[in-house]
Amino acid sequence: MDMNKPKQQDTLANGSEASKSAKESSLYGQSGIDLKDYNINQIAEILAVRTDQLYRWLERFDQDRDGENLSNADREELLLLREEVKTLQYERHKLKRGIDRLTKKIN
Numbered sequence: 001m002d003m004n005k006p007k008q009q010d011t012l013a014n015g016s017e018a019s020k021s022a023k024e025s026s027l028y029g030q031s032g033i034d035l036k037d038y039n040i041n042q043i044a045e046i047l048a049v050r051t052d053q054l055y056r057w058l059e060r061f062d063q064d065r066d067g068e069n070l071s072n073a074d075r076e077e078l079l080l081l082r083e084e085v086k087t088l089q090y091e092r093h094k095l096k097r098g099i100d101r102l103t104k105k106i107n
Contacts (some may be wrong), residue, residue: 016052040054
């Protein structure tokens with residue numbers, strides 16, 4: 001007996017029992033399923049991959065999201081763009097405050 005397999009049948013978000021093919025079609029189809037109700041072993045089984053592969057994907061996703069896999073040039077550009085965004089947000093805020101003050105003076 002496989003220890004990674006759940007003891008109960010998997011259920012969809014609405015609580016109904018589902019076969020593997022129904023889960024797969026639901027996962028890849030337009031309706032989707034709520035994966036928070038599944039553990040990592042169940043998700044790996046649904047995707048037909050090993051759990052270690054799924055963990056590698058998650059790690060790579062986290063690294064990409066955090067910018068760890070960027071080249072030095074890309075990292076520098078990202079930092080410059082973030083600074084520019086902060087500057088633009090500050091300037092926008094100042095302009096909004098200025099417009100508010102002008103409209104209060106006019107009224």
